[in-house]
Amino acid sequence: MEVRDLHPWPSTRAEAEAIQDRLRPLLDLHSPGPERPRTVAGLDVSYAGGSEGTGTRLAAAVVVLDAATLRTVEESVAVGTAAFPYVPGLFAFRELPTLVEALRDLRTVPDLLVCDGFGVAHPRRFGLACHLGVLTGLPTIGVGKTAFVGAYAAPGARRGDAGPLTDGDEVVGRVLRTQDGVKPVFVSVGHRASLDAACRTVLELAPDHRLPETTRRADRLSRDALRG
DNA sequence: GCGACAG
DNA sequence: ATCTTGTCGC
Known part of the structure; x- marks a missing residue:
């Protein structure tokens, strides 16, 4: 599929922040997005070492699922x-x-991208899901495993229980329990998606695990790719 | 000033 | 993210 060019690429924090600020106005945060996406892509990255600097070897995986059957359509x-x-x-x-690079090799154009991380639940309202939304033009959402910005109250203990993730006086996401008694996940909108639909989709993608199948399969694929 | 901080 | 043993639970 087509993905917008990444240049200019930042070499400093200030440059990176400037890029986020320049791209943020391109976000579509009002479209309802796909109510019932047919194909959903999960994205995840695995690293070879524990280094937090530049140059570490990594593998990025994209797995496209049929949202209704959860069968893998393309990898x-x-x-x-x-x-x-x-x-x-x-x-x-x-x-x-x-x-x-992994997205460009995709033959299928997914109806929705599920990113490992955040969308607008971000200090400058431009997390990974927002960035990928602008680059691809596709609806995107972010699903995080831990909190980054925002405050929240613990949601109920049952699958489907949820509460707002708020930063100051604005709601930037939702804390969603995907399984009874497990730690909740943090869902936020990236581009061309509504928070309600995003949470419904995440629940459908997580019938028996904490994380959505999209993320779990992309995680496994990227991990395997780091070896053979 | 100090600590916290998506993956 | 990744480094890691044993342990609790379905």
């Missing part, structure tokens, strides 16, 4: 190196080049 993997040091808030720049 794509790319290996590369970390393109930016790990800096909270600038996390996207670390894995974006390799993720984009």
